[in-house]
Amino acid sequence: MILKTIPQVHIETFGCQMNESDSELVRSMLKREGFVFTEDRERADVVLVNTCAIRENAHNKIYAHLSELRTLKKQRPLVVCVLGCMAQNLKSAMTEKEPLIDVLAGPDAYRQLPSLLTTALEAQEQGLFQKGFALDLSEYETYEGIMPDRDSGVNAWITVMRGCDNFCSFCVVPYTRGRERSRDPRSILHEARDASARGFRQITLLGQNVNSYRHEDWDFARLITAVADTAGIDRVRFTSPHPKDFPVALIKAIATHPKVCKHIHLPLQAGSDRILELMGRTYAGAEYLALVDRIRSTVPDVVLTTDIICGFCSESDEDFQSTSRMVEQAQFDSAYIFKYSERKHTIAARKYTDDVPDQVKGMRVARLVETQRRITLERNRRYIGKDVEILVERDATRSSTQAMGKTDGNITVVWDKSTGDFKPGTLTMKHIFDASAATLYGECP
Numbered sequence: 001m002i003l004k005t006i007p008q009v010h011i012e013t014f015g016c017q018m019n020e021s022d023s024e025l026v027r028s029m030l031k032r033e034g035f036v037f038t039e040d041r042e043r044a045d046v047v048l049v050n051t052c053a054i055r056e057n058a059h060n061k062i063y064a065h066l067s068e069l070r071t072l073k074k075q076r077p078l079v080v081c082v083l084g085c086m087a088q089n090l091k092s093a094m095t096e097k098e099p100l101i102d103v104l105a106g107p108d109a110y111r112q113l114p115s116l117l118t119t120a121l122e123a124q125e126q127g128l129f130q131k132g133f134a135l136d137l138s139e140y141e142t143y144e145g146i147m148p149d150r151d152s153g154v155n156a157w158i159t160v161m162r163g164c165d166n167f168c169s170f171c172v173v174p175y176t177r178g179r180e181r182s183r184d185p186r187s188i189l190h191e192a193r194d195a196s197a198r199g200f201r202q203i204t205l206l207g208q209n210v211n212s213y214r215h216e217d218w219d220f221a222r223l224i225t226a227v228a229d230t231a232g233i234d235r236v237r238f239t240s241p242h243p244k245d246f247p248v249a250l251i252k253a254i255a256t257h258p259k260v261c262k263h264i265h266l267p268l269q270a271g272s273d274r275i276l277e278l279m280g281r282t283y284a285g286a287e288y289l290a291l292v293d294r295i296r297s298t299v300p301d302v303v304l305t306t307d308i309i310c311g312f313c314s315e316s317d318e319d320f321q322s323t324s325r326m327v328e329q330a331q332f333d334s335a336y337i338f339k340y341s342e343r344k345h346t347i348a349a350r351k352y353t354d355d356v357p358d359q360v361k362g363m364r365v366a367r368l369v370e371t372q373r374r375i376t377l378e379r380n381r382r383y384i385g386k387d388v389e390i391l392v393e394r395d396a397t398r399s400s401t402q403a404m405g406k407t408d409g410n411i412t413v414v415w416d417k418s419t420g421d422f423k424p425g426t427l428t429m430k431h432i433f434d435a436s437a438a439t440l441y442g443e444c445p
């Protein structure tokens with residue numbers, strides 16, 4: 001770098017855990033090239049915004065955020081760089097709409113960031129204004145050889161595969177993150193050992209389709225078992241799997257390995273077979289429920305969570321009723337429920353009409369949220385009177401006199417620090433005496 005001062009970089013991350021994990025890779029690559037990171041946006045020479053494109057409100061949130069940066073950029077020199085799925089999705093339409101952006105880089109192009117940012121900073125020093133773009137998707141990029149600069153805490157993300165080949169008709173991810181590719185298990189295990197040595201107690205394996213992981217003769221069941229064998233690691237989680245890749249060996253691995261958490265996030269998306277077909281999900285409702293039964297009978301007390309979309313193209317009241325029925329039958333521990341949001345490029349945008357009125361989508365979401373809230377509360381109340389093991393994470397959000405942590409099934413537990421056991425990264429037993437739809441309340445057993 002031949003810049004006058006060492007540039008200070010501030011990074012902000014939106015979207016899913018893959019973006020959290022990518023931001024850690026970006027930080028590592030930039031630090032290696034001499035950039036310094038700051039938590040303080042007001043002092044930054046470069047602001048990186050890692051973005052999401054999954055629904056229109058994700059786009060809106062980012063535009064609102066960028067307009068905050070406009071004030072900052074009027075006051076002093078600032079390079080604004082947009083990373084992630086929205087950059088990849090909108091490309092130059094994004095810089096046209098928001099001219100304050102200097103650099104756009106998509107999820108497979110982060111190795112180019114040090115040079116793109118250096119060029120942008122040099123140009124700015126000379127009073128020149130030029131835009132930088134790095135938006136190539138790759139079939140091979142897995143950021144091999146780059147050890148993420150991890151956020152502190154108890155959990156370490158490890159991205160084990162990138163991209164997605166499923167092309168669910170509603171989803172933009174295959175267009176923003178490109179083709180599916182899995183990492184070499186040796187480097188994943190090396191990362192797991194490194195995370196353990198640095199004091200992380202939990203590992204979450206990440207991929208858009210994490211259970212279709214495959215590298216030579218390694219499948220996901222073998223991978224998760226090997227990661228869970230890492231000395232010093234207490235818990236291993238994974239997200240998100242697709243129901244199509246759930247062989248018995250994987251369910252057994254989850255059931256039998258003491259370090260693999262008994263929590264499965266199993267996106268359902270819809271309960272009507274006609275809608276599932278239009279979505280391209282490759283399973284019917286009955287197959288999904290059969291999988292749920294298989295999982296529940298092999299992994300007793302498993303915590304099951306899901307994602308559901310309301311108001312997909314042509315969804316009738318009857319289709320929606322099927323989804324409600326499935327939610328009652330599957331008895332999820334919790335669910336993320338979304339209004340369908342048409343995404344550019346997707347199969348649904350090209351082939352189907354987004355014809356469910358926004359108000360109807362909203363009503364369906366509200367009804368399903370209510371149904372699920374009741375089920376979640378009932379399921380959470382089953383823990384009352386039981387002793388559960390918790391991995392301590394941090395102070396509770398509401399009060400610093402309370403600590404919070406997660407059960408093996410990823411349910412939040414809160415307890416008074418006066419009862420002891422609030423050191424992050426430790427395992428503790430708590431007796432559950434009350435429960436809401438969001439939280440279990442614990443005390444000394």
Ligand code: SAH
Nearest residue numbers: 170171208240267307308309338339340341
């Ligand atoms: N790869 C993950 C999902 C990633 S997106 C998986 O397959 O499970 C997370 C969730 O966002 C999806 O499960 C889906 O429920 C929701 N989603 C994706 N595209 C959407 C869209 N166009 N409108 C509304 N919700 C969407």
Ligand code: SF4
Nearest residue numbers: 164166167168171173
């Ligand atoms: Fe999107 Fe489907 Fe791939 Fe998940 S599996 S990322 S919903 S295309």
Ligand code: F3S
Nearest residue numbers: 015016052053054085
């Ligand atoms: Fe969003 Fe991209 Fe993740 S679209 S949900 S940040 S993969």
